[in-house]
Structures are given as structure tokens and as C-alpha cells.
Amino acid sequence: MTATATLSSKFQISIPKAVREEQQWKAGQEFVFIPKGEGVLVMPVPELKQLAGIAKGAKTTSYRERRDRY
16 A cells, blocks of 8 residues: 655644554554654554563563663
């Protein structure tokens, strides 16, 4: 699918309907913008319930903290 949008004078972009429907994005949903080279990756911020269990089996001991790296 190829869809385009134009940046408005208020620096707003409307997400094309075909993209919204395919991704099942809804009004009021929050997004994160991740710079990637000369572009940007736009992803919805996950809800807390979607994050449940993603670290299952992760070690909770013997990990390094950021302050230990330098």
C-alpha cells in the first residue's frame, strides 16, 4: 500500500484512511516518533496491558546499570 500526506502550515499530517483502517488506529491514540536517518518511524504507544509478560524469563539479577558502563 502506498499513501501520501502533506504537512500543513501548522505542522500537522493527516494519516490516510487506508492506513488507519489497516493498522486499526483510532482517534485519540498516542504515537511515538523515532528518527531514522532522513525519515521517521511512527508507532503507536502500547497500552500497559499489551506489555504484560514481554520480559518473561528475563534475569532479574546480575545486570549492569547505565551508571556502571563508564
